[in-house]
Amino acid sequence: xxxxxxxxxxxxxxxxxxxxxxxxxxxxxxxxxxxxxxxxxxxxxxxxxxxxxxxxxxxxxxxxxxxxxxxxxxxxxxxxxxxxxxxxxxxxxxxxxxxxxxxxxxxxxxxxxxxxxxxxxxxxxxxxxxxxxxxxxxxxxxxxxxxxxxxxxxxxxxxxxxxxxxxxxxxxxxxxx
Amino acid sequence: xxxxxxxxxxxxxxxxxxxxxxxxxxxxxxxxxxxxxxxxxxxxxxxxxxxxxxxxxxxxxxxxxxxxxxxxxxxxxxxxxxxxxxxxxxxxxxxxxxxxxxxxxxxxxxxxxxxxxxxxxxxxxxxxxxxxxxxxxxxxxxxxxxxxxxxxxxxxxxxxxxxxxxxxxxxxxxxxxxxxxxxxxxxxxxxxxxxxxxxxxxxxxxxxxxxxxxxxxxxxxxxxxxxxxxxxxxxxxxxxxxxxxxxxxxxxxxxxxxxxxxxxxxxxxxxxxxxxxxxxxxxxxxxxxxxxxxxxxxxxxxxxxxxxxxxxxxxxxxxxxxxxxxxxxxxxxxxxxxxxxxxxxxxxxxxxxxxxxxxxxxxxxxxxxxxxxxxxxxxxxxxxxxxxxxxxxxxxxxxxxxxxxxxxxxxxxxxxx
Ligand code: SF4
Numbered sequence: 167x168x169x170x171x172x173x174x175x176x177x178x179x180x181x182x183x184x185x186x187x188x189x190x191x192x193x194x195x196x197x198x199x200x201x202x203x204x205x206x207x208x209x210x211x212x213x214x215x216x217x218x219x220x221x222x223x224x225x226x227x228x229x230x231x232x233x234x235x236x237x238x239x240x241x242x243x244x245x246x247x248x249x250x251x252x253x254x255x256x257x258x259x260x261x262x263x264x265x266x267x268x269x270x271x272x273x274x275x276x277x278x279x280x281x282x283x284x285x286x287x288x289x290x291x292x293x294x295x296x297x298x299x300x301x302x303x304x305x306x307x308x309x310x311x312x313x314x315x316x317x318x319x320x321x322x323x324x325x326x327x328x329x330x331x332x333x334x335x336x337x338x339x340x341x342x343x
Numbered sequence: 344x345x346x347x348x349x350x351x352x353x354x355x356x357x358x359x360x361x362x363x364x365x366x367x368x369x370x371x372x373x374x375x376x377x378x379x380x381x382x383x384x385x386x387x388x389x390x391x392x393x394x395x396x397x398x399x400x401x402x403x404x405x406x407x408x409x410x411x412x413x414x415x416x417x418x419x420x421x422x423x424x425x426x427x428x429x430x431x432x433x434x435x436x437x438x439x440x441x442x443x444x445x446x447x448x449x450x451x452x453x454x455x456x457x458x459x460x461x462x463x464x465x466x467x468x469x470x471x472x473x474x475x476x477x478x479x480x481x482x483x484x485x486x487x488x489x490x491x492x493x494x495x496x497x498x499x500x501x502x503x504x505x506x507x508x509x510x511x512x513x514x515x516x517x518x519x520x521x522x523x524x525x526x527x528x529x530x531x532x533x534x535x536x537x538x539x540x541x542x543x544x545x546x547x548x549x550x551x552x553x554x555x556x557x558x559x560x561x562x563x564x565x566x567x568x569x570x571x572x573x574x575x576x577x578x579x580x581x582x583x584x585x586x587x588x589x590x591x592x593x594x595x596x597x598x599x600x601x602x603x604x605x606x607x608x609x610x611x612x613x614x615x616x617x618x619x620x621x622x623x624x625x626x627x628x629x630x631x632x633x634x635x636x637x638x639x640x641x642x643x644x645x646x647x648x649x650x651x652x653x654x655x656x657x658x659x660x661x662x663x664x665x666x667x668x669x670x671x672x673x674x675x676x677x678x679x680x681x682x683x684x685x686x687x688x689x690x691x692x693x694x695x696x697x698x699x700x701x702x703x704x705x706x707x708x709x710x711x712x713x714x715x716x717x718x719x720x721x722x723x724x725x726x727x728x729x730x731x732x733x734x735x736x737x738x739x740x741x742x743x744x745x746x747x748x749x750x751x752x753x754x755x756x757x758x759x760x
Contacts, residue, residue: 329498336486340391
């Protein structure tokens with residue numbers, strides 16, 4: 167069965183108290199290195215953003231199916247897979263950001279969570295709690311809450327879609343057998 | 344539209360459109376893992392493909408143990424054993440380079456496993472050193488490498504390219520390492536972030552294989568994907584001899600597109616040194632000369648070749664290393680060690696007072712030759728001096744010649760040649 171290529175969900179927009187986007191959120195803020203020994207997916211969610219000021223309670227606020235909206239250079243720093251998997255653990259549906267750390271992007275694609283680059287998503291007036299519809303193939307984003315189109319994201323590459331459809335990189339590899 | 348070297352190599356290994364920014368599936372000629380990360384590669388393969396074959400092509404799949412050899416901690420010993428048993432079960436026996444072999448990337452060049460134009464992946468973040476022979480090497484995480492073992496392919500985002508053209512003859516006491524540090528000083532630690540560099544110019548062309556390895560090895564510290572140097576006759580000959588293979592030499596098209604082109608004039612470049620805590624924190628050696636040091640290490644994938652150690656031997660021959668300095672020497676590979684032995688250089692180094700280790704990484708990543716203690720000042724020929732990387736002390740990065748003159752003087756000193 168094919169997975170949907172249009173996703174809909176409530177957004178959580180990562181900004182600071184003054185409503186400014188937080189750039190350069192590194193993997194230590196997302197999933198602190200003191201929890202690196204954790205390898206069980208379902209235990210990871212509770213530590214998400216445990217080291218990001220103002221967002222420590224993210225795990226309680228997030229609901230299954232939420233879409234995470236982030237700023238520039240999200241996931242800079244180390245190569246830890248947990249910084250991606252903690253969102254899968256919370257059943258976050260996808261991550262949309264202005265730009266990402268290179269290894270973070272690799273890890274996200276490999277784990278099958280849709281990750282999209284929308285270079286101007288923070289400029290658009292999108293608020294936590296809004297519902298959006300996003301097309302993985304065209305990159306179109308529509309704010310369902312106020313009936314407005316937002317500036318588009320870069321469409322998923324074929325590779326990203328292949329892995330997403332298979333599940334994870336390893337599921338994709340299994341299919342190639 | 345013209346293509347850059349990296350675009351041509353990738354295009355040889357994929358059927359998809361190779362344009363910067365595109366992600367393509369790319370065939371991998373050589374898939375490898377080292378002792379660091381290797382055990383996790385095996386664990387991933389066992390977890391995800393329990394009842395299936397785990398290796399797409401045993402002939403193209405390798406393990407190289409080099410980080411901590413022989414293992415000095417139980418953790419490393421156990422990880423090596425996990426990888427060793429896996430290699431014995433699933434790979435050609437000759438494809439396991441155990442604790443005696445040396446640094447994996449160097450072994451691959453010496454054994455003709457990596458040749459110009461090939462794609463090579465492994466768990467070593469300095470695998471892009473293979474750019475020295477015009478091969479596309481790339482370090483990746485353990486999941487990525489497990490996948491490459493299993494399928495023989497990986498996905499890759501085609502990087503943009505930039506050129507760095509270096510002209511001029513450096514001073515007679517400045518070497519490939521000084522040229523490399525000179526580039527770092529110019530472009531900094533993010534200067535080639537996410538990009539492939541193509542190195543040109545007469546300074547680069549005149550580098551021998553060891554010098555090219557030195558330059559390519561520190562592209563990681565510049566933030567780059569890889570630094571490619573077009574093989575000259577000598578390098579082509581070397582790789583043909585070692586591999587018994589023919590291979591394509593890719594040159595960039597005239598109308599290839601680069602994001603940036605940098606021209607550097609290194610005429611009379613003086614010896615340089617990177618001060619802690621960053622490889623890009625580069626100053627002339629003369630500015631820090633006189634600083635007392637406790638240890639000197641000549642080693643690593645950056646400067647552990649025969650040519651590097653032979654120069655050190657020449658400089659310390661018949662002299663004594665300063666009483667307050669411990670000098671550690673780690674040949675990059677078993678072959679380098681054999682050459683030193685054959686040519687009597689081990690003797691010279693020993694007589695001068697150096698500690699000579701078996702081959703491997705040795706100094707980085709808590710290797711077998713030991714670390715620095717708090718307050719210890721070390722001059723290293725390696726590639727990273729981040730806090731804690733080589734121990735708690737302060738590490739300065741310099742050429743083998745600067746390392747040798749420093750070891751003799753007991754303080755940082757400009758080599759005289
Ligand atoms: S010598 Fe150091 S930098 Fe080079 S491959 Fe070994 S551990 Fe990595």
